[in-house]
Amino acid sequence: MANIPKDLRYTPEHEYLKPTAQAGVVQIGITDYAQGELGDVVYVDLPKPGAKFGKMQVFGTIEAVKAVSELFCPVAGEVVAPNAALEQDPALVNRDPYGEGWMIKLKMDKPADAAGLLDAAAYQKQLEGK
DSSP states (O other): OOOTTOEEEEOOOOOEEEEEESSEEEEEOOOHHHHHHOEEEEEEEOOTTTTTOTOOOOEEEEEEEEOOOEOOEEEEEEEEEEOTHHHTTTTTHOOTTTTOOOOOOEEEEEEGGGGGGOOOOHHHHHHHHH
């Protein structure tokens, strides 16, 4: 069973949004379910700081032994920082998707947009429908 933290927001495409200590800045990554479906992650292509993305625009790709998948930005904003640790150790996504395996930190254009994402219960229900 996938780990679905209650305090995060989710997209139907299996990205999560996690608040940070910085106002209006969130951490974005893929869910435990997504990393499990992908299998062993071997490469992650992430944007540079300052890159801007609209809601649900592709912000990068993740490559696993089985497949290459696009990464979607849950909310519009500007990249504050990519997770440089993934360059050396992309498998952090498999080992700790909600911690060390995050993808980007994003300054949201409209913080209220986060409320439009799935909560943990709605995301769980979507997974059960698969």
